[in-house]
Amino acid sequence: MNKIKLEQMLQQFFLEDIGERDVTSETIFPNNNIASGSFLVKEDGVFSGADIITTAYRLLNPLIEVTVYKQDGEQVKKGDIIASVSGPIAPLLTGERVILNLLQRMSGIATLTHRAVTILNSEHTRICDTRKTTPGLRMLEKYAVTCGGGYNHRFGLYDAVMIKDNHIAFCGSITKAIEAVRSKLGHMVKIEVETETKEQVMEAVEAGADVIMFDNRTPAEVTEFVQLVPSSIITEASGGITLDNLAQYGDTGVDYISLGFLTHSAKALDISFNIEGWK
Numbered sequence: 001m002n003k004i005k006l007e008q009m010l011q012q013f014f015l016e017d018i019g020e021r022d023v024t025s026e027t028i029f030p031n032n033n034i035a036s037g038s039f040l041v042k043e044d045g046v047f048s049g050a051d052i053i054t055t056a057y058r059l060l061n062p063l064i065e066v067t068v069y070k071q072d073g074e075q076v077k078k079g080d081i082i083a084s085v086s087g088p089i090a091p092l093l094t095g096e097r098v099i100l101n102l103l104q105r106m107s108g109i110a111t112l113t114h115r116a117v118t119i120l121n122s123e124h125t126r127i128c129d130t131r132k133t134t135p136g137l138r139m140l141e142k143y144a145v146t147c148g149g150g151y152n153h154r155f156g157l158y159d160a161v162m163i164k165d166n167h168i169a170f171c172g173s174i175t176k177a178i179e180a181v182r183s184k185l186g187h188m189v190k191i192e193v194e195t196e197t198k199e200q201v202m203e204a205v206e207a208g209a210d211v212i213m214f215d216n217r218t219p220a221e222v223t224e225f226v227q228l229v230p231s232s233i234i235t236e237a238s239g240g241i242t243l244d245n246l247a248q249y250g251d252t253g254v255d256y257i258s259l260g261f262l263t264h265s266a267k268a269l270d271i272s273f274n275i276e277g278w279k
Contacts, residue, residue: 001051001139001140001143002139003051003055005139006051006052006055006139006140007055007059009136009139009140010052010055010056010059010098011059013098013102014056014059014060014095014098017097017098018094022090022093022094024093025089025090025091025093025094026090029088029089029090029093032088032089032090033088033089033090034086034087034088034089035086035087035088035089035092035275035276036084036085036086036275036276037084037085037086037092037273037274037275037276038081038082038083038084038085038273038274038276039053039081039082039083039084039085039099039100039103039271039272039273040079040080040081040082040271040272040273040274041076041077041078041079041080041081041082041269041270041271042078042079042270042271042272043078043269043270044075044076044077044078045075045076045107045108045110045111045269046073046074046075046076046107046110046111046113046114046147046148046269047070047071047072047073047074047075047076047082047107047110047147047269048072048073048103048106048107048109048110048143048144048147048148049072049102049103049106049107049140049144050068050070050071050072050082050083051072052099052102052103052106052140053066053068053082053083053085053099053103054066054068056095056098056099057085057087057091057092057095057099060091060094060095061087061088061091063087063088064085064086064087064088064091064092065085065086065087066083066084066085067083067084067085068082068083069081069082069083069084070082070083072110072147073110073146073147073148073149075114076107082103082271089275092275093275096273099273100271100272100273102140103269103271104268104269104270104271105134105137105140105141105144105266105268106140106141106143106144106147107144107268107269107271108144108266108267108268108269109141109144109145109148109262109263109266110144110145110147110148111148111266111269112148112261112262112265112266112267113127113129113144113145113147113148113149113150113262114148114149115148115243116148116150116243116246116259116262117148117149117150119243119246119247120246120247120249120250120257121247121250122250122251124253124255125249125250125252125253125254125255125256125257126150126151126255126256126257127149127150127151127256127257127259127262128145128150128151128152128153128236128256128257128258128259129141129142129145129150129151129152129153129258129259129260129262129263130153130238130258130259130260130262130263131153131154131155131156132260132261132263132264133263133264134263134264138155138156139155141263142155142263145262145263148262150262151256153256153258159189160189160190160191160192161181161185161189161190161191161192162192162193162194162213163177163178163181163191163192163193163194163209164194165194165196168193168194173203174193174195174200174203174204174207174209175203175206175207177193178191178193178204178207178208178209179207182208190210190211191208191209191210191211192209192210192211192212192213192236193207193209193211193212193213194213194215195212195213195214195215195225196214196215196216196217198224198225198228201214201225201228201229202228205228205229205230205233209233210233210234211233211234211235211236212225212229212233212234212235212236213235213236213237213238213258214235214236214237214238214254215238215239216238216239216240217237217239219245219248219249219252222237222249222252222253222254223251223252223253226252226253226254227253234255234256235253235254235255235256236254236255236256236257236258237249237252237254237256237257237258238257238258238259238260241257241259242261246259
């Protein structure tokens with residue numbers, strides 16, 4: 001996770017939430033009373049977001065001391081303390097909601113990803129995410145996927161080519177679409193092609209695609225299509241895959257399975273922040 005970008009993101013999140021000031025905490029605790037607090041896990045899951053706690057409180061008040069007990073990607077149990085903090089009580093409370101929102105969101109994604117990886121139970125096929133992320137939170141949500149044992153697909157429209165049905169329709173064929181891209185981009189940019197039929201898969205192979213996606217295909221179809229693709233080309237399955245049918249794709253031989261629900265439908269992990277005493 002890019003720590004410079006993380007700091008910028010947190011600054012924006014705090015500006016949105018705090019505005020001019022935290023009128024509640026600053027009026028009740030005007031004298032920088034010192035307190036301690038802890039982040040407590042209230043259900044089993046996988047933790048993600050250690051840097052959120054340390055960076056956020058450093059931005060709010062450098063006098064706050066943070067001790068993190070759980071590492072990103074570590075499985076946590078109900079009742080575990082993720083981290084403890086100590087310092088002026090007003091900024092401790094000011095940062096509480098933003099920090100909790102991010103910890104709960106990221107840990108929920110990490111937990112769901114770990115569940116998907118466990119269900120798939122494959123030594124070959126990897127689980128990866130998609131661009132179906134919350135605007136503004138993509139870096140954090142994709143990082144959370146890796147904490148759960150998953151892998152990242154492209155981060156945006158800028159770092160890889162994905163030729164979909166509308167691109168193919170406009171160009172007239174997969175071959176023409178790949179040729180158009182190859183003529184303008186360098187060798188460092190990979191090209192992925194979305195396919196739905198055996199004929200499209202074979203055309204993508206002949207046209208020199210780097211990655212071939214099998215879109216909305218059954219496990220039987222994916223198994224068949226994988227056999228058409230040389231090992232030098234990466235294969236991916238996507239669309240219509242849920243936790244209920246994920247295990248059926250474990251023996252298809254596909255390299256990656258991309259799951260949009262890892263980021264767009266993850267349930268937040270229940271985490272609370274408790275002040276333990278102040279003076």
